[in-house]
Amino acid sequence: RGWIFAIAHVRGGTEKGWNWFLGGRAAHKMNSFTDFIAAAEALIGGGYARAGNIVAQGGSAGGLLVGAAFTMRPDLWAGVIAEVPFVDVLNTISDDTLPLTPPEWPEWGNPITDPAAYDTIAAYSPYDNLAPRAYPPILCTGGLSDPRVTYWEPAKFVARLRALATGPAPALLRIDMEAGHAGAAGRFDALKQTALNYAFALWSVGAA
Template structure:
């Protein structure tokens, strides 16, 4: 659930606006809000996020050239999906330990966390409708020549929830597909799992890297 983070003030003090979206698939607005963003209704999550960005821009809170999106884990799936659907809305995207190879992962029953996740996403091995639904939004499978924004993807070598090869594969496929000339970066933590660095100061360094990327993406929005 949404909570206060003092870290965001590092950007706010620099004149940034920090906005947190409550898209369907979460439970901030009740159980129905959660159900409307899962399984066959998962696309609502992505279109909700796009609608939030468009609304902020219409209200004068930023514009595509200075908007950076952030999401981690399943929120990283969101980042990958909106990058494919509306790359024009953002100048930068930060995808932390992103679940971007959804179709392959949900089809691999040998992964320890795949079977327990089938009730959430659907089982593409036994349900053709679930296969088609996941295939329609899986970020890795929907990469195409587009002017992608600058991207920072992070991963952890020991991550049991989002395996390290997901962000690695995604970045490798994004780089030749992007027509914008903007950088597609990968930071792999060789000593961390899903939650990132364990040490207090190491964790702050990871946040500093993400914020530095966001600042760079805006300051150099016209540069490759």
């Protein structure tokens, strides 16, 4: 089909060592998103892609990554696939009744007790940074029994996006009523999810 597949190793991972991880953690989390945007711009600058003709895909914290890039630079993407995306960051990480929230504070910061952490998270949380503007198409997926990223995160994000977006691009939501964080468990169900993602990507660039 003539596609180029690129993997961006943004800060917050350990692909380039422990300091690379620390450079995308807590107060430095914004580096993850600007790295991803810089990777897209490098593909454009190298002649591998065009602005508005790239499909971004990420899941869980990677869903946060593409969700933040979606709100920060909507002009770069033909479409975005956000799988079980951690997009309601500020609300979730401020809710200490959720069992996974307190153990995550060392990673993201504790916005309940630390005003600087609150401001940092508020600056990138995709749900909180949606605005009245045109956005590219997005496909958000979730699992009803997901204990890590609750299904209402993508649901809330899509609902708010639909209310605010000024352009015609669709905001699609698919909640798997029998899946958790890892998606569909059955072999063929998992393949159907992959097929849906690929179909959305092809449609986004007009190649379907």
